[in-house]
Amino acid sequence: MTRTVYVNGDYVPEDQARVSVFDRGFLMADGVYEVVSVLGGRLIDFDGHMVRLKRSLSELAIANPLSDEDYLAAHRELVAQNGIGDGLVYLQVTRGNPGDRDFAYPPVETQPTVVMFTQSKPGLADAPAARTGWKVVSVDDLRWGRRDIKTVQLLYPSMAKMEAKARGADDAWMVEEGRVTEGTSNNAYIVKDGTIITRELSNDILHGITRAAVLRFAREAQMQVEERAFTIAEAQEADEAFVTSASAFVMPVVEIDGAPIGGGKVGSVATRLREIYLEESLKSAV
Numbered sequence: 557m558t559r560t561v562y563v564n565g566d567y568v569p570e571d572q573a574r575v576s577v578f579d580r581g582f583l584m585a586d587g588v589y590e591v592v593s594v595l596g597g598r599l600i601d602f603d604g605h606m607v608r609l610k611r612s613l614s615e616l617a618i619a620n621p622l623s624d625e626d627y628l629a630a631h632r633e634l635v636a637q638n639g640i641g642d643g644l645v646y647l648q649v650t651r652g653n654p655g656d657r658d659f660a661y662p663p664v665e666t667q668p669t670v671v672m673f674t675q676s677k678p679g680l681a682d683a684p685a686a687r688t689g690w691k692v693v694s695v696d697d698l699r700w701g702r703r704d705i706k707t708v709q710l711l712y713p714s715m716a717k718m719e720a721k722a723r724g725a726d727d728a729w730m731v732e733e734g735r736v737t738e739g740t741s742n743n744a745y746i747v748k749d750g751t752i753i754t755r756e757l758s759n760d761i762l763h764g765i766t767r768a769a770v771l772r773f774a775r776e777a778q779m780q781v782e783e784r785a786f787t788i789a790e791a792q793e794a795d796e797a798f799v800t801s802a803s804a805f806v807m808p809v810v811e812i813d814g815a816p817i818g819g820g821k822v823g824s825v826a827t828r829l830r831e832i833y834l835e836e837s838l839k840s841a842v
């Protein structure tokens with residue numbers, strides 16, 4: 557089946573979708589994105605992703621071209637047209653096509669480009685890796701200083717992912733001034749003596765929608781949460797480690813730079829948080 561994608565209001569077969577070579581997303585990574593997971597045909601944490609999308613756009617002074625209702629309708633239409641049970645919807649909004657290349661932002665009337673597509677991932681919530689856990693390696697965080705904006709400039713995280721693979725790991729944790737910022741596409745946590753520790757929100761990390769939900773559920777379940785940065789050495793001494801993202805949900809981490817965490821076994825806090833997150837977020841899925 558040919559995938560149907562969304563481009564500026566049209567639903568078209570993927571091989572007929574077109575974006576200009578002058579699009580600033582293509583030339584300058586001048587665009588932002590969101591990834592919403594789909595479970596049982598329903599969208600997880602949709603409202604949270606819309607809030608962050610609007611914030612990212614506003615930080616870059618890109619006009620928001622659609623209403624929340626339009627975004628929701630387009631997500632649902634793509635899920636339906638592509639028969640997605642479990643999977644993802646990727647949404648990208650760029651500053652659009654000013655008709656030429658220039659460093660200065662184009663006039664405000666330049667229409668932003670909106671592209672959306674689905675990715676089918678049957679059994680997404682039942683990933684085998686959640687039972688065995690990920691191995692991560694540390695790398696220097698060489699990204700820019702506004703990681704709170706979800707831009708499409710993902711080359712460094714992509715390089716870090718390749719380095720992780722080359723070193724036999726599943727992902728990389730990025731480190732700045734001796735402290736972990738986050739994973740290549742997820743937020744990073746450790747658990748010590750029952751306390752869940754994750755870096756505080758700032759411009760240094762992406763404000764994960766899954767992070768916000770997981771911390772809320774953890775607090776509701778009377779778990780202790782400490783929002784502060786930690787080192788790789790502290791992580792290696794932790795009882796557990798895990799990451800969160802819209803597509804991995806809560807994913808246990810069992811090894812950091814070759815050192816086993818919690819005896820190299822998936823921990824009970826991560827397992828419980830994964831269960832709670834999936835259960836609770838399904839209740840509010842749209």
Ligand code: PMP
Pocket residue numbers: 591738739740741742743761762763764765766767800801802803
């Ligand atoms: N940090 C980074 C750098 C990411 O790319 C992502 C995933 N987009 C996350 C954290 C997790 O965010 P979310 O839970 O909203 O998917």
